[in-house]
Amino acid sequence: MKNFQNKAKIIKVSKILRNIAFAGLVLWGIMIPVFLAATIFTSSIVKTPSLLTTQILVIPEFVFAFITNLQLFRFLDRLKNGCFFDAQTVGYLNAASSWWLVLWLYEVVKYVLMQQPWNNPHDFSLYHFPPDVGGLFAALTLKFVAWFFREAQELQEEQELTV
Amino acid sequence: MNTNEQFSKTNARMNRIQKVSKCIRLFLQYGIPLLIVGTLGFGVLAAKHIINLPEPAHPAAGSGANVHAGTVGLWGILTLIVYFFWYRTALKLFGYFEKGILFTAETVRCIQIMGVIYFVRFLVQLILLAVPSPDNNWRTMNLSDLFTSFLIIFIGWLIDEARKIREEQELTV
Numbered sequence: 089m090k091n092f093q094n095k096a097k098i099i100k101v102s103k104i105l106r107n108i109a110f111a112g113l114v115l116w117g118i119m120i121p122v123f124l125a126a127t128i129f130t131s132s133i134v135k136t137p138s139l140l141t142t143q144i145l146v147i148p149e150f151v152f153a154f155i156t157n158l159q160l161f162r163f164l165d166r167l168k169n170g171c172f173f174d175a176q177t178v179g180y181l182n183a184a185s186s187w188w189l190v191l192w193l194y195e196v197v198k199y200v201l202m203q204q205p206w207n208n209p210h211d212f213s214l215y216h217f218p219p220d221v222g223g224l225f226a227a228l229t230l231k232f233v234a235w236f237f238r239e240a241q242e243l244q245e246e247q248e249l250t251v
Numbered sequence: 252m253n254t255n256e257q258f259s260k261t262n263a264r265m266n267r268i269q270k271v272s273k274c275i276r277l278f279l280q281y282g283i284p285l286l287i288v289g290t291l292g293f294g295v296l297a298a299k300h301i302i303n304l305p306e307p308a309h310p311a312a313g314s315g316a317n318v319h320a321g322t323v324g325l326w327g328i329l330t331l332i333v334y335f336f337w338y339r340t341a342l343k344l345f346g347y348f349e350k351g352i353l354f355t356a357e358t359v360r361c362i363q364i365m366g367v368i369y370f371v372r373f374l375v376q377l378i379l380l381a382v383p384s385p386d387n388n389w390r391t392m393n394l395s396d397l398f399t400s401f402l403i404i405f406i407g408w409l410i411d412e413a414r415k416i417r418e419e420q421e422l423t424v
Contacts, residue, residue, distance in 0.1 A: 094415055094419075095412075097412060098412050098413075101405070105405065167409070172409070173413065220395060222395055222396050223393070223395045226369075226395060226396075226398075226399035226402075229399070229403065230402070232275075236353075239267065239268050240268075242264060243265060243268075
């Protein structure tokens with residue numbers, strides 16, 4: 089009975105978090121086309137290359153954030169459906185952490201490109217736009233957790249087979 | 252596949268978890284202090300003009316008015332306390348994994364404390380943003396910290412619930 093209650097509690101909390109992740113997806117889904125439209129609009133009116141470069145560089149960042157959010161949504165959706173630590177659920181968590189890493193790497197690339205080091209190599213420094221180390225650390229933590237879950241899940245499967 | 256092969260495979264997997272945890276613990280225990288000492292060393296060398304380091308965009312973080320210096324000091328102390336707690340908890344957690352203690356109440360507690368530390372870090376950033384200062388550019392607030400904290404706390408809670416379910420199932424059998 090208590091066992092059932094625990095499972096129901098996990099499903100309930102996962103459902104709430106899944107809804108929050110869905111709201112995030114909708115937000116990114118709106119922001120990407122809006123930013124794309126704004127970039128096209130700006131390019132036709134304003135002839136400032138730096139503003140245009142910044143706007144163009146932001147779009148892939150939103151796309152990567154959207155994919156990360158999507159993977160987390162899938163992970164929470166699996167939990168909501170009662171699939172707690174199976175290969176696919178852990179796979180979605182792993183994918184989310186990988187995309188988060190890609191997002192962080194892109195952020196660094198974006199900061200480099202925004203400064204256009206080929207135009208003014210003497211002023212170039214990542215000190216001007218320090219990348220968020222917290223984001224990198226969060227992605228690595230999730231990556232470790234996903235790997236740990238996968239190993240533990242396979243360990244359990246093997247133990248069951250041995251018994 | 253016979254039972255012996257299966258057992259050795261299980262053992263190898265457990266060894267892998269322990270080995271990776273040991274590497275991470277060693278990196279945390281010795282790598283991070285070395286990095287801090289290295290950074291301080293470079294700072295001293297740069298101050299004595301032996302080497303040249305690139306200048307930060309907002310170098311005036313500690314050189315302005317007294318209020319400003321106080322805020323920077325407060326920020327430094329609070330960040331240091333948060334990092335110290337994180338460091339201690341992370342060492343403890345990877346120490347447990349290294350010993351092969353995986354899904355127990357202690358590990359879950361460590362994971363949840365790490366989530367709370369992320370949340371505290373976010374709060375420190377939020378509080379310091381509210382403190383008036385002549386130059387706010389050096390202070391930032393990362394929403395990703397808030398998000399990460401909730402995610403880690405949730406994962407810790409998930410492991411805890413799964414552990415309870417398993418314990419009850421064992422008792423039932």
